[in-house]
Amino acid sequence: MLAYPLIAGLLFGLYFSLVGIGLNLVFGVMRIVNLAHGDFLMLGAFVGFGVFYLAGLDPLLAVPLAFAIFVLVGIFLYGILIPRLQQSVNPEMLSIILFFGLSQVIEAVMTIMFGTSERSIPSRELGSLISKIGKLLGASPEGGPVVILGQSFPAAWVISAITSVAAIFLVYVYLYRTRLGTLTRAVMSRRDEALATGINVDRVCAAAFGIGLALAAIAGVFAPFMFGSVTPAFGADATVTSFVIVVLGSLGNPLGTALGGVVYGVCYMLVQTYLSSWADLLPYVLLILILLLRPSGLLGRQVRVA
């Protein structure tokens, strides 16, 4: 009985890690609160809809496409928004309001273009390409639910979780095994000193911003499978959930998000199973408790003053 919520929680948790990690990367590098994070998830979901309904392809193919599009979008948005914002008196606070404005614009434009109806993709379509290739190679056709420890789960959940792990691993490789990643970590720990040592902080930040948005968009591709359906108004709730995950892990430490996501996913599934009427309250109470008791998150650096 306990196995189901634990494994489902783990699968969702890994996915939630992907949902939050982009937000955390942006905050960690630029001290900017991307309140439009959830809206980029929503846009990613629409890339998935486009790939499936217009091109008739496996929605999994939307992942690289969404990544490429949103890295460019991120770099473009960085160029027009952030340098001006950084000149203001209190960029961290004003960023909240700025990105709220951006989220309103995105939501409004998507509503005008696509209406408010709920959209989804049949769950079995995710990964159809993999099973086709498997068939060609003579493997037994899959596509049905995946059985883990005697419990069966939708294949889409498993594929989302695996993709999330891969994406988080790639973020790790980027941050710890590439030159740009090393510079990114330098900017994260001390922006002014990074600037003083001659690091092109703007370039590092633009890359981090692009990658952050792209990670959100990738997570969005899976959103219709994990949450059932997506509307243009999906962004706001997704943003709050992302914040909970990020703060649980630790704000400013992208890899902490992986832990935060799993803890959140497991807690969520446990409460959902045993105390369902209180499940909605959980993320917020968890968030406040963590902020007050261990404000640096489960892993993380000092943030609280006084």
Add this chain to the structure above:
Amino acid sequence: MPSLARHTLFIAVPLLALFAILPGVYNNHLLLFNFVIFLILAQGVNIIYGFTGYLPFGYVGFFGAGAYGFAIMVMHFQSPAPLAVVVAGLVGVALGLLLAPLLRLTGAYFAIANLAAALAVLHFVANPALESITKGPYGVALNGTFNPTMAYNGALIILALTLGIVVFLRNSSFGLALQAVREDAFSASMAGVNVLKMRMIAWLASALVAGFAGGVFAWYVSVFYPDNVFSADFSIFAIVFALFGGVATITGPIVGVVILYGIYNLIGFTTPQYFQLIYGLLIIGLVLFLPAGLVSLATRRGWYVP
């Protein structure tokens, strides 16, 4: 004439007089009532954000708690409406005390924790398990207290109180000390300012007026659902109105409400998504080009803005 008396006489009194006369000449009383509510909330945000720098992203929590404080007094204790409004204010203060530990957080952490707190209160109130007390998600219908005229007058009294607080903050060493704390808490405390106490007073004053506003709102509408009185729109609108005009002034939030809420009522009802688009663009433009609000157009030229 000291500036305290001048501000009271030439700003607060004419505004109150205008809103006292308007119901006699203009028929849309609901609209006028909403204007008064948003004037209270924008000034409430001004008290806490303008003077202390804490961005209350979940400001609606106090408003909703006040509305439910009013409803519970009326439903369970058959209290007369004015008493219930007073209790609503006290509920706001109680919630402020409960959330006071959040003041230990700074910057974005505070804003996010406050947002989570408001959502936690919403999900607590809307929990079906508490149906016998709050009516859960099914909403509240108050019989016997419905009296829009009296509720409107009550709202005016609360607006007067709120304006009084802001006029006092603008013209007193207390308000100046708060602004010193906002700029640099450490230096302020070295100069003899009791940082924690002052911050707390501003926080509770801000919670009080929002609680009162929630109380009169409940009185005026009489029928509402948790999602109505805890709608994030209240927080966001109040913050954007206050910022648009310019915080830490008396006139800024008033100008912001009149202009932006005016625009909202002109185009918001017929085509909400176009309003959302314009609104979002306006917010982005505001942060990028006028981060200190409309009043900075005047202060930049060296003019004094009350």
